[in-house]
Amino acid sequence: MRADARRNRERIVEAARKVFGEAGNDAQMDDVAAAAGVGVGTVYRHFPNKDALIGELVNQKFIAIGKLLDEAAQADGDKGEALLRSLAKGAEQMEADMATQHALSGMPRPAVWEMCAMTVAGVNERSAKLIESGIASGSLRPDMTVADIRMLMGGVASTMADPSLSGGWRRHLELMLDALRAR
Amino acid sequence: MRADARRNRERIVEAARKVFGEAGNDAQMDDVAAAAGVGVGTVYRHFPNKDALIGELVNQKFIAIGKLLDEAAQADGDKGEALLRSLAKGAEQMEADMATQHALSGMPRPAVWEMCAMTVAGVNERSAKLIESGIASGSLRPDMTVADIRMLMGGVASTMADPSLSGGWRRHLELMLDALRAR
DNA sequence: ACCTTAGCGGAGGTATGGTTCCGTTTGTCA
DNA sequence: TGACAAACGGAACCATACCTCCGCTAAGGT
Numbered sequence: 146m147r148a149d150a151r152r153n154r155e156r157i158v159e160a161a162r163k164v165f166g167e168a169g170n171d172a173q174m175d176d177v178a179a180a181a182g183v184g185v186g187t188v189y190r191h192f193p194n195k196d197a198l199i200g201e202l203v204n205q206k207f208i209a210i211g212k213l214l215d216e217a218a219q220a221d222g223d224k225g226e227a228l229l230r231s232l233a234k235g236a237e238q239m240e241a242d243m244a245t246q247h248a249l250s251g252m253p254r255p256a257v258w259e260m261c262a263m264t265v266a267g268v269n270e271r272s273a274k275l276i277e278s279g280i281a282s283g284s285l286r287p288d289m290t291v292a293d294i295r296m297l298m299g300g301v302a303s304t305m306a307d308p309s310l311s312g313g314w315r316r317h318l319e320l321m322l323d324a325l326r327a328r
Numbered sequence: 329m330r331a332d333a334r335r336n337r338e339r340i341v342e343a344a345r346k347v348f349g350e351a352g353n354d355a356q357m358d359d360v361a362a363a364a365g366v367g368v369g370t371v372y373r374h375f376p377n378k379d380a381l382i383g384e385l386v387n388q389k390f391i392a393i394g395k396l397l398d399e400a401a402q403a404d405g406d407k408g409e410a411l412l413r414s415l416a417k418g419a420e421q422m423e424a425d426m427a428t429q430h431a432l433s434g435m436p437r438p439a440v441w442e443m444c445a446m447t448v449a450g451v452n453e454r455s456a457k458l459i460e461s462g463i464a465s466g467s468l469r470p471d472m473t474v475a476d477i478r479m480l481m482g483g484v485a486s487t488m489a490d491p492s493l494s495g496g497w498r499r500h501l502e503l504m505l506d507a508l509r510a511r
Numbered sequence: 512a513c514c515t516t517a518g519c520g521g522a523g524g525t526a527t528g529g530t531t532c533c534g535t536t537t538g539t540c541a
Numbered sequence: 542t543g544a545c546a547a548a549c550g551g552a553a554c555c556a557t558a559c560c561t562c563c564g565c566t567a568a569g570g571t
């Protein structure tokens with residue numbers, strides 16, 4: 146791969162994150178190209194279609210979340226609380242990244258979701274271990290499952306995506322974490 | 329207003345609820361017209377544009393929720409629990425109504441939201457009274473606000489809107505209601 | 512320095528879907 | 542029943558946005 150090609154690919158991903166972060170899923174490919182300082186043709190050389198570009202962004206985000214979970218697994222102290230802290234950090238990282246927000250909150254693009262299947266599976270596996278440990282130690286509600294995380298994070302994402310609720314997502318997250326703790 | 333005009337308006341709204349319920353916000357005006365058994369022109373005679381039609385659906389839904397809250401205010405027993413029951417009923421009513429789901433979950437159409445401003449204000453007012461009462465009686469968490477309801481119901485709506493989570497919204501709702509109860 | 516070819520740019524094709532327009536139909540009232 | 546206007550239908554219009562195509566540029570090896 147030629148040096149300029151690699152550089153452009155980087156630029157495109159970065160620009161996409163910025164543009165989708167501002168306009169959501171209905172940002173335009175032309176805008177991404179402009180923001181990256183390249184032509185649309187170049188964008189399509191690197192990503193066959195819009196979903197593939199979005200998929201790349203979302204996948205990167207899930208990889209980051211996976212790393213957070215790994216850290217949580219190694220931290221000492223209660224694993225359940227560590228998991229909840231990871232979720233909070235994950236939300237923080239997601240704040241300016243509407244591509245991921247839309248992937249999580251209602252009406253997802255199936256193609257995008259498929260691209261991330263592998264990464265998501267890894268994330269789920271790690272979550273499951275932490276949940277099990279947290280339940281055993283009594284810090285998480287006994288009936289908690291990985292599906293709960295998916296739904297609740299989706300909910301927080303939907304709050305983030307709504308401009309009229311700006312900032313409110315931290316409160317939403319807090320309520321959600323409370324719901325997951327054992328009584 | 330001529331008799332057939334009134335009848336057609338009814339049909340259009342009903343068809344719209346069905347069509348948007350199946351395909352979400354990106355259902356097409358032509359489909360609504362077909363489902364109502366009228367031409368597109370007729371749809372546009374009754375509603376100046378797509379947002380107006382969606383707004384009508386969403387507004388009707390908020391009116392229904394307002395009624396639920398009125399019932400809750402009159403029921404005997406704890407007002408906080410009555411509020412939570414209303415939310416559950418409201419969610420139930422919203423299940424097959426993706427138009428409303430999308431209005432609540434991230435990336436709303438501003439025009440739609442504006443059309444409902446009046447109705448929503450009424451809903452908020454009633455919620456506020458019930459919350460106050462529920463906090464006083466110790467059944468709701470002391471820091472609960474109307475904004476919490478908006479965010480959490482939005483979250484549930486986003487779970488409903490995601491076909492891959494079908495049915496999961498009841499669990500999401502349950503967690504959410506737990507989060508709102510006093511500890 | 513030169514040649515090969517991967518990579519680039521961006522005008523334009525195409526599909527989708529909201530909205531308009533106007534000739535035709537049909538309810539309603541005298 | 543006849544006339545008038547209100548209402549209808551749906552083909553056509555137009556804006557939007559994804560994606561393709563192809564002539565050009567310049568990277569990198571020899």
